[in-house]
Amino acid sequence: MAVSQNAAIEEHQAIAERMTGTLDRLKSRGGRGSEVHFWEGMRNYYQRATDAAKAGRSVLCSGMFVPHELFEAMDIPYYIAENHGVMTFQSDIEGGIALFDTAERAGMAADICSPHRAATGLALSGRTLQPKAVVHTTTTCDQTIKLYEVLADIHKVPNFLIDTPYGARPNDMAYAEENVKELIAFLEQQFNTKMDPARLRKALEISHEAYSYWEKICELRQAVPCPTGGREAVKDTTILLVAAGRQESVDYFKARYQELKDKVDKKEGIIPDEKYRLAWLYVLPFFDLKMADWLQDTYGAVIVLDTFGINNPEITLDPEDPIGFLAKKPLKRRFTYWSFAPSKEASAVDDLAQMCRDFKADAAVLLSHWSCQQWCGLTQMLRDKITKDVGIPFLTVNGDLLDPRVVSSEDMRSNLGEFFTSVMGA
Amino acid sequence: MTAADTIASFRQAVADRYQTIASHRRPGQKVLGWMCSYFPEEIVSAAGGYPVRVLGGESTSYSDAYMHINMCSLVRAVFDEALQGKYDFLDGFATLNTCDNIRRTFDVWEYFIKTPFTHILALPHRTTPASIAYFREELGELKEKLGQAWGTPISDDALREAIAQYNHMRRLLQQLDTMRMEGAISGGDFVDVVLAATLLPKDQFITRLQELLTQLEGTSASTGDRYRLILTGSEMDDSNFVRLIEEKDAAVVGDDLCTGSKYYWNLTDEKGDPLLALAKRYLSRPPCPRMHDTEERISHVVEMAKSHRADGVVVEIIRFCKLYDEGNIALNKGLEKAGVPCLTLSREYSLTGVGSMRTRIEAFIEGLVGV
Ligand code: SF4
Numbered sequence: 080m081a082v083s084q085n086a087a088i089e090e091h092q093a094i095a096e097r098m099t100g101t102l103d104r105l106k107s108r109g110g111r112g113s114e115v116h117f118w119e120g121m122r123n124y125y126q127r128a129t130d131a132a133k134a135g136r137s138v139l140c141s142g143m144f145v146p147h148e149l150f151e152a153m154d155i156p157y158y159i160a161e162n163h164g165v166m167t168f169q170s171d172i173e174g175g176i177a178l179f180d181t182a183e184r185a186g187m188a189a190d191i192c193s194p195h196r197a198a199t200g201l202a203l204s205g206r207t208l209q210p211k212a213v214v215h216t217t218t219t220c221d222q223t224i225k226l227y228e229v230l231a232d233i234h235k236v237p238n239f240l241i242d243t244p245y246g247a248r249p250n251d252m253a254y255a256e257e258n259v260k261e262l263i264a265f266l267e268q269q270f271n272t273k274m275d276p277a278r279l280r281k282a283l284e285i286s287h288e289a290y291s292y293w294e295k296i297c298e299l300r301q302a303v304p305c306p307t308g309g310r311e312a313v314k315d316t317t318i319l320l321v322a323a324g325r326q327e328s329v330d331y332f333k334a335r336y337q338e339l340k341d342k343v344d345k346k347e348g349i350i351p352d353e354k355y356r357l358a359w360l361y362v363l364p365f366f367d368l369k370m371a372d373w374l375q376d377t378y379g380a381v382i383v384l385d386t387f388g389i390n391n392p393e394i395t396l397d398p399e400d401p402i403g404f405l406a407k408k409p410l411k412r413r414f415t416y417w418s419f420a421p422s423k424e425a426s427a428v429d430d431l432a433q434m435c436r437d438f439k440a441d442a443a444v445l446l447s448h449w450s451c452q453q454w455c456g457l458t459q460m461l462r463d464k465i466t467k468d469v470g471i472p473f474l475t476v477n478g479d480l481l482d483p484r485v486v487s488s489e490d491m492r493s494n495l496g497e498f499f500t501s502v503m504g505a
Numbered sequence: 506m507t508a509a510d511t512i513a514s515f516r517q518a519v520a521d522r523y524q525t526i527a528s529h530r531r532p533g534q535k536v537l538g539w540m541c542s543y544f545p546e547e548i549v550s551a552a553g554g555y556p557v558r559v560l561g562g563e564s565t566s567y568s569d570a571y572m573h574i575n576m577c578s579l580v581r582a583v584f585d586e587a588l589q590g591k592y593d594f595l596d597g598f599a600t601l602n603t604c605d606n607i608r609r610t611f612d613v614w615e616y617f618i619k620t621p622f623t624h625i626l627a628l629p630h631r632t633t634p635a636s637i638a639y640f641r642e643e644l645g646e647l648k649e650k651l652g653q654a655w656g657t658p659i660s661d662d663a664l665r666e667a668i669a670q671y672n673h674m675r676r677l678l679q680q681l682d683t684m685r686m687e688g689a690i691s692g693g694d695f696v697d698v699v700l701a702a703t704l705l706p707k708d709q710f711i712t713r714l715q716e717l718l719t720q721l722e723g724t725s726a727s728t729g730d731r732y733r734l735i736l737t738g739s740e741m742d743d744s745n746f747v748r749l750i751e752e753k754d755a756a757v758v759g760d761d762l763c764t765g766s767k768y769y770w771n772l773t774d775e776k777g778d779p780l781l782a783l784a785k786r787y788l789s790r791p792p793c794p795r796m797h798d799t800e801e802r803i804s805h806v807v808e809m810a811k812s813h814r815a816d817g818v819v820v821e822i823i824r825f826c827k828l829y830d831e832g833n834i835a836l837n838k839g840l841e842k843a844g845v846p847c848l849t850l851s852r853e854y855s856l857t858g859v860g861s862m863r864t865r866i867e868a869f870i871e872g873l874v875g876v
């Protein structure tokens with residue numbers, strides 16, 4: 080085994096052990112059920128890939144919005160390069176910035192999406208597991224497509240792109256299904272295995288149950304006061320990625336749903352005094368997720384809606400139709416759907432404006448992630464629609480998902496603070 | 506007329522493009538503006554319409570209020586023209602989901618400009634039997650929608666006629682390409698000719714191009730001892746940029762640009778189902794990095810460098826054009842492996858920073874001396 084692979088395995092093992100530590104602490108303190116299940120899901124995800132690599136088994140490098148249930152069904156351990164990049168960065172910001180430098184030295188432009196530069200830096204430094212293949216999807220953006228091509232090139236392995244089309248009409252989905260069938264053939268060949276339909280069915284049923292709970296949780300976020308906040312919702316979306324088709328995801332969502340339902344029944348919010356309901360029309364900055372807590376504590380402002388953490392009811396996943404399920408899965412989130420396919424048959428701005436109404440938002444905030452042309456490209460339309468049609472204030476906060484050098488946390492917070500005092504009258 | 510006069514007339518048609526379009530539009534004829542060379546103009550011609558490529562102007566001062574500064578300056582410059590009302594004459598605007606920037610340009614165009622007919626085609630990222638069948642349906646939808654909107658149902662015969670005309674034009678452009686390779690026409694002039702093809706009515710362009718080919722025939726041509734270069738990269742519609750490269754000891758003898766050889770590289774089958782033939786043609790033309798097959802793009806450029814006896818490749822990338830940016834990592838490696846020297850130039854849509862660009866080009870060319 081190459082030295083760099085040993086280093087990657089050690090690093091992954093250390094992450095899994097840290098997560099076990101978190102889990103033990105939570106359990107000993109009698110932590111919330113959902114939190115325990117979350118960390119179980121996370122730890123198991125890292126441990127599976129690490130164990131497989133240790134045993135010399137092949138692992139897969141995967142994109143975020145790929146139907147991971149298929150890998151579960153085929154017993155293929157996977158890791159999601161972007162997530163791994165984000166998590167590594169979150170645990171060591173200084174070291175994370177060095178990863179950017181590594182990626183940029185290899186020719187990646189500094190304007191490329193920061194999670195992608197982090198993932199590339201990790202791969203170039205031999206800190207990710209050597210995969211047997213790379214699988215990715217066209218959702219959410221050009222940069223995501225290219226990232227996984229770059230990673231396949233670094234690892235010198237084949238890659239398969241699920242060409243999720245620009246729309247969700249029957250003919251779009253028929254094409255997406257063809258792609259899924261090809262993907263299955265690709266995986267069977269690369270991993271020298273056979274897809275077991277019964278196992279797939281089981282994984283999809285589990286996934287369906289998890290998604291059903293998630294949908295109900297998204298609805299509960301409409302309650303006044305809101306029982307949960309933006310930071311907590313990040314966990315919902317993460318578990319959907321790392322434990323797709325696995326029991327941990329159902330355990331997590333079941334517990335979380337019950338916890339939130341109890342709060343809603345008792346009319347309890349995440350904070351005692353909810354003053355403002357915020358529609359956060361993007362993702363929270365990953366390098367400062369605590370910004371959500373700060374908004375709650377300082378202004379009584381709760382993120383009731385974030386596009387990353389909200390499901391897309393337009394897309395229904397049916398385990399009775401396994402190929403259809405896998406084909407539609409990349410569009411199941413509002414975030415991927417609207418990053419990717421707005422104008423074909425519906426309008427992103429109309430839908431996002433309607434969400435602001437449904438979630439009874441008092442203001443909308445768009446984090447203008449420096450590299451993200453998808454979401455930044457919607458800014459002016461969103462501002463126009465939301466201020467005129469919904470009639471609530473709209474703020475753009477410049478920043479970056481990972482790179483604090485673009486706009487520091489202090490500056491982002493001061494931008495938000497000014498908005499609350501001067502526009503919202505806080 | 507000499508070849509120089511004809512080339513100057515093409516250059517003029519491009520420079521005065523709004524005037525060009527207004528003066529060539531037949532009374533009552535619908536004009537459709539398109540972006541991205543994957544757009545199948547043939548369908549517009551078959552509807553009796555006048556397809557024109559939408560280009561940007563010098564400024565982005567209006568569009569910067571509507572589009573984030575992190576969008577590529579090509580789309581900002583295009584949208585700026587639209588905001589200034591310069592494209593108000595269009596009866597239609599259409600494009601494809603080629604890249605994030607074009608997609609969002611379509612969104613803001615539809616939202617703020619209100620051109621009567623708008624359409625965005627879904628372009629697959631892969632070329633497979635399934636993707637060709639899918640794209641054929643997409644083309645069918647455009648054909649139906651356009652026919653309905655303009656009250657002119659588009660027949661298969663009309664499509665075949667348009668395909669034959671475009672094939673004819675593309676064959677002529679291929680001849681001109683060979684002449685550029687031999688040095689009969691400069692790379693800068695060549696850009697103006699191909700751009701004029703996207704702005705003039707096709708029949709008139711073909712007539713003028715035939716004249717040019719006759720004028721150039723038999724001219725004793727050679728690139729002499731100038732360094733022979735291939736140009737590739739983001740959308741490039743500024744012949745002055747190419748002239749800058751050619752200023753000193755260099756000739757751009759070939760290109761892999763969407764405003765160049767990609768526009769005419771391959772032909773459409775004139776037999777059988779015309780929509781299927783178009784789907785095949787567009788999905789099998791030399792890919793831009795937007796398409797998934799990275800290897801195919803690299804081998805195409807490497808192959809071109811060899812067949813054109815090129816001394817080097819220049820890659821120009823518009824800032825924030827992420828596709829070309831990220832695609833460039835593999836392209837550079839591929840060229841290096843093939844022993845082809847390569848220069849990457851980052852630029853804005855409109856020609857700025859000429860001084861430093863010139864210095865970099867000169868340094869590159871000097872570096873070729875020892876190769
Ligand atoms: S944040 Fe934007 S640029 Fe980055 S991966 Fe997501 S959609 Fe792409």
Ligand code: SF4
Nearest residue numbers: 577604606739740826
């Ligand atoms: S230059 Fe690049 S980013 Fe701009 S429109 Fe063209 S492909 Fe898209």
